[in-house]
Amino acid sequence: xxxxxxxxxxRPDGPLKIAVPRGALFGETxxxxxxxxxxxxAVRGDSRSLIFEAEGVTLVTMRPSDxxxxxxxxxxDVGITGKDxxxxxxxxxxxxxxxxxxxxxxxxxxxxxxxxxxxESQRRLGMMRIATKYPRIxxxxxxxxxxxxxxxxxKGSVELAPLIGxxxxxxxxxxxxxxxxxxxxxxxxxxxxxxxxxxxxxxxHKLRAAEVDxxxxxxxxxxxx
Amino acid sequence: MIHPIPPGTRDVLPDEMxxxxxxxxxxxxxxxxxxxxxxxxxxxxxxxxxGRGDGRTAxxxxxxxxxxxxxxxxxxxxxxxxxxxxxTRLAGAAGPLRLCYMASAxxxxxxxxxxxxxxxxxxxxxxxxxxxxxxxxxxxVLEAALDAAGLxxxxxxxxxxxxxxxxxxxxxxEGEARDSIIGRLATHDLVGLEAELSAxxxxxxxxxxxxxxxxxxxxxxxVLEQARGLGGAAVERATARLQETYEELERRGVADxxxxxxxxxxxxxxxxxxILEVYDPALGHVLGGGGRYDGLLKRFGADLPAAGFxxxxxxxxxxxxEESRRGEExx
Numbered sequence: 012x013x014x015x016x017x018x019x020x021x022r023p024d025g026p027l028k029i030a031v032p033r034g035a036l037f038g039e040t041x042x043x044x045x046x047x048x049x050x051x052x053a054v055r056g057d058s059r060s061l062i063f064e065a066e067g068v069t070l071v072t073m074r075p076s077d078x079x080x081x082x083x084x085x086x087x088d089v090g091i092t093g094k095d096x097x098x099x100x101x102x103x104x105x106x107x108x109x110x111x112x113x114x115x116x117x118x119x120x121x122x123x124x125x126x127x128x129x130x131e132s133q134r135r136l137g138m139m140r141i142a143t144k145y146p147r148i149x150x151x152x153x154x155x156x157x158x159x160x161x162x163x164x165x166k167g168s169v170e171l172a173p174l175i176g177x178x179x180x181x182x183x184x185x186x187x188x189x190x191x192x193x194x195x196x197x198x199x200x201x202x203x204x205x206x207x208x209x210x211x212x213x214x215x216h217k218l219r220a221a222e223v224d225x226x227x228x229x230x231x232x233x234x235x236x
Numbered sequence: 237m238i239h240p241i242p243p244g245t246r247d248v249l250p251d252e253m254x255x256x257x258x259x260x261x262x263x264x265x266x267x268x269x270x271x272x273x274x275x276x277x278x279x280x281x282x283x284x285x286x287g288r289g290d291g292r293t294a295x296x297x298x299x300x301x302x303x304x305x306x307x308x309x310x311x312x313x314x315x316x317x318x319x320x321x322x323x324t325r326l327a328g329a330a331g332p333l334r335l336c337y338m339a340s341a342x343x344x345x346x347x348x349x350x351x352x353x354x355x356x357x358x359x360x361x362x363x364x365x366x367x368x369x370x371x372x373x374x375x376x377v378l379e380a381a382l383d384a385a386g387l388x389x390x391x392x393x394x395x396x397x398x399x400x401x402x403x404x405x406x407x408x409x410e411g412e413a414r415d416s417i418i419g420r421l422a423t424h425d426l427v428g429l430e431a432e433l434s435a436x437x438x439x440x441x442x443x444x445x446x447x448x449x450x451x452x453x454x455x456x457x458x459v460l461e462q463a464r465g466l467g468g469a470a471v472e473r474a475t476a477r478l479q480e481t482y483e484e485l486e487r488r489g490v491a492d493x494x495x496x497x498x499x500x501x502x503x504x505x506x507x508x509x510x511i512l513e514v515y516d517p518a519l520g521h522v523l524g525g526g527g528r529y530d531g532l533l534k535r536f537g538a539d540l541p542a543a544g545f546x547x548x549x550x551x552x553x554x555x556x557x558e559e560s561r562r563g564e565e566x567x
Contacts, residue, residue: 024517024562083520084520084521085519085520085521086520102346104423106423106424106425106426107423107424107425107426107427107428108426108427109426109427110427208427212520213424213520213521213522214515214516214517214519214520214521214522215520216424217391217393217454217495217497217513217515218391218515218517220454220455220495224452
């Protein structure tokens with residue numbers, strides 16, 4: 012496959028830079044990159060480096076929530092991150108090219124088991140107090156269902172909030188449900204389902220079309236396996 | 237003591253100003269040399285008058301009340317004010333009109349995104365010259381402007397604003413679903429696009445795949461054939477328009493750095509037919525854009541075909557610096 016952009020004078024330089032999310036999506040991201048023919052051995056080693064050269068591409072590892080920032084600015088040409096991150100940073104201008112299917116989890120509203128404070132606050136105070144790391148997703152969900160909330164944004168373990176009286180419930184991402192279970196919380200509403208997505212910078216998508224398209228096709232194949 | 241200025245605005249000091257002025261002069265020389273005369277319009281206009289040009293002004297303009305209670309607005313681009321100017325001050329002038337500008341425009345910003353509230357646009361408007369010749373002339377001027385700025389790696393994307401509007405009509409997609417699908421197309425969210433298209437009654441898997449595939453077609457002349465292969469009357473009409481324009485560009489010898497792009501969609505409501513976007517490999521953001529707006533002048537009472545482009549001056553300056561830095565490293 013040729014890497015020239017046919018009919019254009021684009022001569023983008025250097026290997027394609029791929030933003031790779033560390034954290035929960037890390038392992039499966041490396042697996043799918045392997046499946047797409049990109050050697051990730053170096054990234055899997057215990058090096059503390061953040062940048063790795065593979066054949067024809069550069070893998071840049073970062074927090075999942077930083078992926079849209081790097082890709083939007085063109086510091087990375089393409090990247091992989093969760094749909095939850097993309098929705099929460101919906102104003103970041105990145106092209107969402109592919110649903111990779113892995114990293115499946117649910118955004119949910121959860122409350123303490125057997126506790127009625129969600130309903131009671133709604134009824135008597137006119138609004139629920141919701142703690143979350145995803146203020147925009149939470150706001151949109153309650154806006155769409157016509158309910159008022161008082162949003163409490165936290166950065167760390169959000170399960171803590173309702174346990175000690177900061178908020179009536181939480182909006183958070185749930186994979187297995189074990190964390191909820193261990194903290195005596197239960198799912199009250201399903202908000203949406205999230206999977207890992209393949210995204211591209213707007214200019215890279217135009218100027219490195221052949222490379223981006225080829226990688227997209229290989230990832231699509233690898234995801235279907 | 238802190239004396240802040242609003243986010244998205246900035247002061248310019250002599251070193252930068254010298255470079256910006258040099259760039260401005262180079263661009264204006266290109267425009268003037270091709271017969272485009274510079275015009276100025278007020279930064280403040282009546283909201284009602286500018287709103288006639290584009291109801292959903294780009295990015296949400298700033299509005300405020302004048303001392304007599306009238307609703308005023310800060311212009312969000314130069315295309316609508318120049319359409320007003322052409323239809324009033326230059327009504328009846330022998331066409332086509334060739335006008336250029338170097339002016340500040342104002343748009344709302346989202347916080348902490350490095351976006352500018354006030355920015356300078358450098359551009360031209362060619363009024364009274366229809367497609368494809370008019371479009372090709374504008375692209376020719378744009379090419380010359382990019383050369384003058386030293387951006388010889390820059391690429392011009394050429395798309396068609398009516399393609400998806402007509403395609404969705406052909407597929408019978410109306411109302412809320414239509415707006416939502418156009419939104420997905422504009423943000424290039426292919427996963428969402430596929431989901432929303434397949435949720436519309438009467439759209440089969442094949443039509444859905446066609447629409448998604450269409451957005452990925454970009455490159456040289458060959459993409460016109462690839463697009464035709466996907467079929468449909470709307471696609472046929474759009475590719476015919478694009479081909480006409482592209483052939484005119486080839487005749488003028490300026491097709492080299494033009495990338496035909498069927499996935500292009502600009503967010504301003506007044507575009508019709510050809511649309512343009514400018515990229516440089518040194519920068520992750522779009523440098524500028526433009527296209528045809530054959531229906532815009534009519535809204536001000538002069539039914540004339542028109543086309544133009546605008547470059548974001550500050551971004552061109554950044555790209556210029558990145559390119560020269562790269563040149564030094566390569567040496």
